[in-house]
Amino acid sequence: MDTIIAEGKRKRRHYVMQYPDGKGNVYRFGKGDQYAGLYWFNSYNRYQVYRGYYLDTGTIYTKKTELGDTPIGKEITYTKEGKVESIIDYEVDFSTPLEEIVALCREKFNLDLEYKVPANPSEIEFKRVIYKEHSDCPKAYILSFSSKEEKEDNKKRFIVIKDGTKEIVIDKLINRWEETSVGKDLIKIEEASLSDEEIIKALLFHYK
Incomplete structure (x- = not known):
């Protein structure tokens, strides 16, 4: 995040900090009581990548990808020790790629x-x-x-x-x-x- 803050221009969007990097990429950072979340998306496409982190340990909590507001691929949740806790496969129920x-x-x-x-x-x-x-x-x-x-x-x-x-x-x-x-x-x-x-x-x- 330090690199993003240094290179981008910080903008406040509601209670979320937003950092455009000048190359079409935007990083949106938010914080709750237990978790911190980072969204990455590009100004030219409709994909969004999300990474959530435990606040007290800094280890990854969850990761997922969306096309617009539609979850795609797999959403993986981890314990604080880094072990996989759950996996949601959004493709498994649909036969058409x-x-x-x-x-x-x-x-x-x-x-x-x-x-x-x-x-x-x-x-x-x-x-x-x-x-x-x-x-x-x-x-x-x-x-x-x-x-x-x-x-x-x-x-x-x-x-x-x-x-x-x-x-x-x-x-x-x-x-x-x-x-x-x-x-x-x-x-x-x-x-x-x-x-x-x-x-x-x-x-x-x-x-x-």
Whole structure:
């Protein structure tokens, strides 16, 4: 951290100290009662790397990587003695490699999940979900985003890609302030009460 502080310009973001290094990299440092955390991310891509440390010993507590807000790879937690305590494998439940979904989005939707490019729409949200109660599409990749014009009109595009087959089961532009017809049904879309995931789930249950 001393090198980062010396080379970068320190900025306070809420209760977190932020250190840009002038090369597109940003280091965000925060501290709680028991742990200290360091996020590293780049101004040009959407990957984030996190390392957590025990305050009293300085040894690593946990490490993980995210694409946007989506955990990827493995999250590993350690004891103070440096032994592995737990491992969460975020890839184990999904059969389609993440890089294939990234390539599909570039080809079909001109949407780059990895890099922040000028052509990208705003507020890209990307998640992998498991809908155990929906046998037709139990595992899926879900995306939601708006262009500048769509955002001004309170509209948002929702896409659901089925795991395994990579079938695009939903691709709809929704006006979040009005009732939207889906097949023979009406889904009440209210900004204040429904999250993106709930909207996608409602659409998914009505597809076909």
